[in-house]
Amino acid sequence: MADLKRTALYDSHLKWGGKIIGFAGWELPVQYEGLVPEHHAVRNNAGLFDVSHMGEVSVKGKEATAFVQYLVTNDVKVMADNQVIYAQMCYENGGVVDDLLVYKFDNDEYFLVINASNVDKDYAWMVEVAAKFDVALVNLSPDYSELALQGPKAQEILQKLTDTNLDEVGFFFLKRDVNIDGINCLISRTGYTGEDGFEIYISHEDAPKMWDSILNIGKDLGVKPVGLGARDTLRFEATLPLYGQEIDKDISPLEAGLGYFVKLDTDDFIGKDALVKQKAEGLKRKVVGFEMIGKGIPRHEYLVFKDGKEIGVVTTGYKSPTLDRTIGLALVDAEYSKMDEEFEIQIRNKMSLAKVVSKRFYQKQYKK
Numbered sequence: 276m277a278d279l280k281r282t283a284l285y286d287s288h289l290k291w292g293g294k295i296i297g298f299a300g301w302e303l304p305v306q307y308e309g310l311v312p313e314h315h316a317v318r319n320n321a322g323l324f325d326v327s328h329m330g331e332v333s334v335k336g337k338e339a340t341a342f343v344q345y346l347v348t349n350d351v352k353v354m355a356d357n358q359v360i361y362a363q364m365c366y367e368n369g370g371v372v373d374d375l376l377v378y379k380f381d382n383d384e385y386f387l388v389i390n391a392s393n394v395d396k397d398y399a400w401m402v403e404v405a406a407k408f409d410v411a412l413v414n415l416s417p418d419y420s421e422l423a424l425q426g427p428k429a430q431e432i433l434q435k436l437t438d439t440n441l442d443e444v445g446f447f448f449l450k451r452d453v454n455i456d457g458i459n460c461l462i463s464r465t466g467y468t469g470e471d472g473f474e475i476y477i478s479h480e481d482a483p484k485m486w487d488s489i490l491n492i493g494k495d496l497g498v499k500p501v502g503l504g505a506r507d508t509l510r511f512e513a514t515l516p517l518y519g520q521e522i523d524k525d526i527s528p529l530e531a532g533l534g535y536f537v538k539l540d541t542d543d544f545i546g547k548d549a550l551v552k553q554k555a556e557g558l559k560r561k562v563v564g565f566e567m568i569g570k571g572i573p574r575h576e577y578l579v580f581k582d583g584k585e586i587g588v589v590t591t592g593y594k595s596p597t598l599d600r601t602i603g604l605a606l607v608d609a610e611y612s613k614m615d616e617e618f619e620i621q622i623r624n625k626m627s628l629a630k631v632v633s634k635r636f637y638q639k640q641y642k643k
Contacts (some may be wrong), residue, residue: 469513
């Protein structure tokens with residue numbers, strides 16, 4: 276792992292028993308106590324994640340709003356100050372550069388949160404697009420540590436460390452200059468788990484102290500450190516996409532079922548023409564939810580068949596810790612996307628039966 280980067284919390288992960296693996300160019304904990312107990316901790320109490328590998332880009336200038344509006348699929352112009360929205364950046368052909376969170380400080384300043392594996396590619400893309408606008412971009416990814424505290428007891432735990440009334444931070448909103456345990460923070464309330472929770476952006480120097488403070492003060496409320504393994508099962512149960520699986524340069528947001536975040540009736544954005552055409556002509560492929568009827572656990576890139584014909588590919592599959600069922604998501608030919616449609620998945624050279632079910636595997640528990 277000599278060429279992999281480490282977050283400021285690397286030693287903290289070792290101290291708390293983290294098992295380290297390589298992920299997206301970083302050394303990160305895949306688990307501590309174990310994937311299943313960590314998953315249940317987030318669903319029932321709270322879990323603390325190190326997501327410092329995520330990327331952050333600052334956008335400033337008098338054309339900041341116009342730039343971000345053109346860059347992403349969602350409608351930025353309707354955002355209030357200190358609001359956050361989810362969106363995708365698309366290529367001209369409608370494929371996805373990345374999905375991201377857009378934080379609006381004001382009309383002249385935005386903060387974009389992007390995926391770790393895509394930071395260099397995304398920033399280069401933004402710089403290219405920004406050439407047409409009066410804006411200044413700065414890649415802040417090397418400057419921030421980010422912690423995520425998720426779960427039904429997240430607010431109760433974090434409130435012990437701050438005088439800021441966390442009720443004032445609404446779902447998909449942010450607050451700057453929040454004092455948590457004596458540390459100045461940017462916080463938001465979005466979540467990637469289907470549970471209520473907070474993202475905390477701080478300096479690298481302050482990250483180990485914050486990590487220990489949250490885990491220690493929340494111990495009686497059942498908080499646990501959580502690794503990448505449970506992060507993936509949690510986001511998957513909540514049907515939240517992962518770049519490189521449910522969306523990528525060859526899978527459009529519409530095919531992925533993310534049309535809600537694609538505003539085709541607003542201003543121009545990169546890829547809009549292709550997506551308008553795709554919607555008008557009808558989708559040829561769709562991401563569907565499925566449940567296994569047969570044996571085996573489907574994994575990413577396992578092939579899907581109907582009557583011996585290849586019709587798609589699994590994007591994500593797991594034995595769901597919450598539901599105790601083997602479920603998954605697959606990108607399949609649209610004609611096989613109807614509810615209760617049955618098809619077979621090739622699992623270790625054997626065909627195993629599955630059927631299409633609702634993608635709403637888990638009822639999200641966000642604060643409204």
